[in-house]
Amino acid sequence: MLYSELFAAALRASRKRELSAAVEALIESSFGISRTRFWIQKNQPVRDATGLRRFRRRLQRLLDDEPLAYILGAKEFYGETLLVSPAVLVPRPETELLVEKALQLLGRGKARVLDIGAGSGAIAVILALRSRAEVTALEKSLPALAVLKKNIARFGLRERVRPLAGDLFPLRAERFQMIVSNPPYLSRRDWRRAPATVRLYEPRAALEAGPAGTEALARIIAGAPGRLEPGGRLLLEIGRGQHRAVSGFLKGAGLRERECVRDYAGIERVIVAQME
Ligand SMILES: C[S@@+](CC[C@H](N)C(=O)[O-])C[C@H]1O[C@@H](n2cnc3c(N)ncnc32)[C@H](O)[C@@H]1O
Missing domain, CATH: 1.10.8 (Helicase, Ruva Protein; domain 3)
Structure with missing residues (x-):
């Protein structure tokens, strides 16, 4: 042959x-x-x-229908090759928009950044590579945390990215100049309708937030004011049609919405908010 x-x-x-x-x-x-x-x-x-x-x-x-990234054990993200396994979500191109916005806001200054739901470390690793940020990469799933640690080591970032097990926020009371998150944001219904390649292989806890889909976003926004420095930024990836609900959560938490970035399909995808 x-x-x-x-x-x-x-x-x-x-x-x-x-x-x-x-x-x-x-x-x-x-x-x-x-x-x-x-x-x-x-x-x-x-x-x-x-x-x-x-x-x-x-x-x-x-x-x-297994995602190619799991078969290869790797996925390109923001010009770098990240290790992935079925324990983590396959990093998506939409998330590059969040990274781009975060890098733009971080500029050349030093900053402490919290990445909530770090998964493979896609966001945390790129922020550490392309800025002077020191990143706390928090993850609830221990198998995902193991992949995250491999990526931190692979890019020689042990001094700059701190992997942490936890539920949305670090236990230690500390504040950050920036919080970024691509949290689970599918509703139960969205998850059931997701293509087989997603539903059968990717971790459900990385995708589905609950019956409404906005549960994790609501919890992150409610907790953010207690974890942000004055003037600190919160950057969130959101799902289609969630902008209104998220704006309401931000108002309720006393955070000012600064910007909403649309993705290549025109969907409102990244929300930037600020602590007054
Ligand atoms: C959509 S994935 C994002 C992964 C990665 N940041 C990315 O953008 O490719 C959401 C991640 O949040 C984690 N997660 C879900 N609930 C969490 C919680 N309560 N606390 C911390 N992490 C959580 C999941 O395990 C998953 O790794």
Whole structure:
């Protein structure tokens, strides 16, 4: 069998053209060759039997709707490669908007930042890499915390990112110049309607907040004034149609809403609020 035949057969099996990039990535990782090398040697016979077995196992997982990131154990986020496992949410492109906004606000100054629900560490790691912030990365799930610690070590950030187990806020009373969070924000109904690739594989506790979907957002906003320095910022990723409810929570907590950033689909996605 030639590499090109292997590729064509995999695409036929998937019956989804949009999987072609994923199949390329599987070939790359299974045979240990770059995409360019694969296309250069596409008309050569596949001689690597171990690679072939690995590829077939991984392809089956992809056809069973498992996210590519879990199969590869890694995901690109904000130009970096983060380790991921089924214990953590696969970092999403929308979250890059929150990171971008946070970096813009942090500028070149030093700041203490709290990332609530850090998961793989996508937000915490990038903030520490691209600014002078010192980040407390808080996570409730212990298996997720283990992945977070691996990413902190992988990027040499042990001095700058502090992993912490907890329920939304650190037990120790401390204040931060910025709090960021991409909390669970799906309602129970949203979760039931999520595509199989999400529902069957990603941790439910990372996605579903409760019957309404805004439960975690409400708790974070209610607790934020007690944890922010005066003038400190709160940046939250929110779900479609949650802006109004979140504005109400902010008002109730005495936080001033500064900005709402829309994502590439035009959905209101990141809320910036400030402690007066
Ligand atoms: C949507 S994921 C975000 C993960 C990561 N920050 C990202 O943006 O890719 C939400 C994360 O919050 C964590 N989480 C859920 N409830 C929590 C709680 N009460 N306290 C702390 N973390 C929580 C979940 O385990 C999950 O890792």
